[in-house]
């Protein structure tokens with residue numbers, strides 16, 4: 001048998017058995033880059049993680065492919081390396097996942113734990129969305145389109161997450177912190193995942209249902 005070459009854009013190909021895809025909250029299809037920026041979920045919340053929050057990020061903004069986002073989330077970013085990075089000095093942030101251009105998925109925090117991605121936030125009457133959500137960063141910039149491979153990886157990840165957690169909602173950071181945050185922004189085409197959300201019985205940001213998600 002030839003040795004299988006892992007296909008990072010098609011994470012399912014790395015695992016022969018679906019049941020082996022998760023271990024202690026880590027997706028085995030993702031590249032693991034542990035972040036120190038996390039804490040335990042509050043008592044009673046573990047097992048009740050029902051929200052996925054989508055974000056966009058690139059460092060410096062609009063530049064793709066570099067190591068800076070992973071450095072930010074692991075507190076190793078050189079804040080002297082770019083003027084923009086000054087605004088990030090002292091920040092301790094993370095997300096559970098980072099979907100790169102090209103579709104590679106990086107995981108920083110176990111989904112059993114609380115990542116620091118949402119900040120002050122509110123969705124369906126519940127504040128502090130970090131407590132009960134999974135945060136997914138998409139490498140991108142507000143207003144710019146995303147890579148088709150990112151939608152593919154996001155779908156695989158959402159499908160796998162929905163099999164692990166009692167998910168009910170998938171929204172953007174802009175929806176849980178309106179006025180303060182604008183990511184992933186208008187470049188993210190919710191129509192790409194509308195069918196998947198319907199199949200998994202998940203609600204998108206149009207709270208009345210998928211019918212409200214127009215291409216506008």
Ligand SMILES: [Zn+2]
Pocket residue numbers: 054055056117173181183
């Ligand atoms: Zn965000």
